Amino acid sequence: xxxxRIVDRFRTAVADEPPLGFDPDDVVSEAARRYGRRxxxxxxxxxxxxxxxxxxxxxxxxxxxxxxxxxxxxxxxGSCTPSPAPATDTTGGTVCGGGGLAPASGLTVRTxxxxxxxxxxxxxxxxxxxxxxxxxxxxxxxxxxxxxxxRQMIPQVLAERxxxxxxxxxxxxxxxxxxxxxxxxxxxxxxGTRHRYVQVSVSHDGNALDPGADPASTGGWGSxxxxxxxxxxxxxxxxxxxxxxxxxxSVLHLRTDGVIVHVDTTAxxxxxxxGLAVSQEVLTAIATDPRLTF
Amino acid sequence: MRKADETRFRxxxxxxxxxxxxxxxxxxxxxxxxxxxxxxALIKMYRAWPRITRTExxxxxxxxxxxxxxxxxxxxxxxxxxxRDGQLPEEVPGGPDxxxxxxxxxxxxxxxxALSRIAPRQRAVLVLRFFESLSVAEAAEALGCSxxxxxxxxxxxxxxxxxxxxxxxxxxxxxxxxE
Numbered sequence: 001x002x003x004x005r006i007v008d009r010f011r012t013a014v015a016d017e018p019p020l021g022f023d024p025d026d027v028v029s030e031a032a033r034r035y036g037r038r039x040x041x042x043x044x045x046x047x048x049x050x051x052x053x054x055x056x057x058x059x060x061x062x063x064x065x066x067x068x069x070x071x072x073x074x075x076x077x078g079s080c081t082p083s084p085a086p087a088t089d090t091t092g093g094t095v096c097g098g099g100g101l102a103p104a105s106g107l108t109v110r111t112x113x114x115x116x117x118x119x120x121x122x123x124x125x126x127x128x129x130x131x132x133x134x135x136x137x138x139x140x141x142x143x144x145x146x147x148x149x150x151r152q153m154i155p156q157v158l159a160e161r162x163x164x165x166x167x168x169x170x171x172x173x174x175x176x177x178x179x180x181x182x183x184x185x186x187x188x189x190x191x192g193t194r195h196r197y198v199q200v201s202v203s204h205d206g207n208a209l210d211p212g213a214d215p216a217s218t219g220g221w222g223s224x225x226x227x228x229x230x231x232x233x234x235x236x237x238x239x240x241x242x243x244x245x246x247x248x249x250s251v252l253h254l255r256t257d258g259v260i261v262h263v264d265t266t267a268x269x270x271x272x273x274x275g276l277a278v279s280q281e282v283l284t285a286i287a288t289d290p291r292l293t294f
Numbered sequence: 295m296r297k298a299d300e301t302r303f304r305x306x307x308x309x310x311x312x313x314x315x316x317x318x319x320x321x322x323x324x325x326x327x328x329x330x331x332x333x334x335a336l337i338k339m340y341r342a343w344p345r346i347t348r349t350e351x352x353x354x355x356x357x358x359x360x361x362x363x364x365x366x367x368x369x370x371x372x373x374x375x376x377x378r379d380g381q382l383p384e385e386v387p388g389g390p391d392x393x394x395x396x397x398x399x400x401x402x403x404x405x406x407x408a409l410s411r412i413a414p415r416q417r418a419v420l421v422l423r424f425f426e427s428l429s430v431a432e433a434a435e436a437l438g439c440s441x442x443x444x445x446x447x448x449x450x451x452x453x454x455x456x457x458x459x460x461x462x463x464x465x466x467x468x469x470x471x472x473e
Contacts, residue, residue: 006455009401010405028340
């Protein structure tokens with residue numbers, strides 16, 4: 001029976017497993033450290049909030065004689081701003097409500113150098129581990145300048161191309177730099193939602209259009225829902241799939257200079273919201289925006 | 295967290311890390327990513343530990359967290375952009391002899407090739423049902439879905455694997471060796 005074969009195959013697959021690449025005690029210590037810091041940050045924020053409330057109360061009750069005016073309105077917390085590196089909490093998640101700890105990206109307690117290079121990358125601002133570890137921050141020649149450029153451009157493009165929605169800073173606190181394929185990207189969650197993302201990544205590994213460099217060629221994406229050649233000779237491909245109740249739509253722009261811009265949107269139904277956060281046309285406008293390059 | 299709770303969690307982490315990592319490996323096919331996923335799951339569990347021990351079975355919660363970590367991980371575009379061009383052999387000191395290791399490598403490659411062709415949730419269901427030996431109800435609890443969904447995903451996953459692995463029971467590596 002197929003069930004018995006699967007059981008055998010699973011057992012065989014893990015039969016000669018390598019030793020654990022981490023010490024569980026270190027993981028617990030790291031968790032305790034992060035949780036302690038999170039509480040400290042929360043406590044400090046509450047204290048700051050308390051002071052603000054007190055000052056506001058003093059002003060509102062005639063402390064200045066100005067009728068309680070406390071300053072200009074601030075932009076909503078979590079909206080995209082083009083410039084600054086985002087603030088991060090102690091877990092590597094974002095203070096303004098980003099997706100929190102990226103499972104593999106926020107981990108810093110690896111104790112054994114892998115026998116093969118892994119693709120794990122740690123977002124800037126992550127905590128230094130308390131135990132020795134190999135460097136895991138992704139980089140490639142020129143990545144600093146590319147990162148600075150895209151940190152500024154992606155929010156600008158999103159703000160212009162996706163009217164009506166604002167996005168938090170990327171999951172993990174900042175854009176991720178992936179040396180394999182010279183890729184920089186991040187997942188931006190629409191403010192006020194839990195499961196509605198627009199992900200943007202830009203890679204520049206070749207110097208000419210290479211249809212085979214499409215990340216979908218690794219399989220699992222299915223056939224493109226649509227493909228078209230643009231007047232400049234670049235290719236646009238559209239992929240769509242659903243997984244459970246989650247929907248996903250991806251637009252890839254394979255450019256003639258070798259740049260590949262991948263924009264996709266993922267959404268799960270939430271109270272009062274169904275369907276994708278943005279349309280294929282909007283994704284295409286983002287993917288073909290000339291500012292998204294390096 | 296109280297000291298006593300932390301001590302219990304530390305014991306739990308020591309006891310379950312290896313098994314969680316095996317499940318993570320079958321989900322993702324990479325021991326190093328499996329290490330990361332296991333650590334992520336344990337770190338997430340830490341905060342909830344006092345509540346978990348009061349209300350439900352910690353192992354069940356750990357499985358659920360691990361599967362969610364993996365599904366979240368798959369959503370990230372830089373993971374999709376990776377290319378797998380083959381299986382690199384792991385270096386395990388004191389491991390099996392080279393012939394056995396090579397045969398295991400072939401079997402692993404065939405298994406993960408087959409698993410990569412099925413939907414992530416189907417893969418998770420198969421790992422929970424046939425590696426962790428969970429019942430339909432336990433798998434449903436671990437995945438946060440209905441028992442009917444587990445049954446249908448299991449049937450679809452098995453059917454897909456049957457197609458990929460072939461109707462013959464013998465693994466390709468053994469068939470090649472004429473065994």
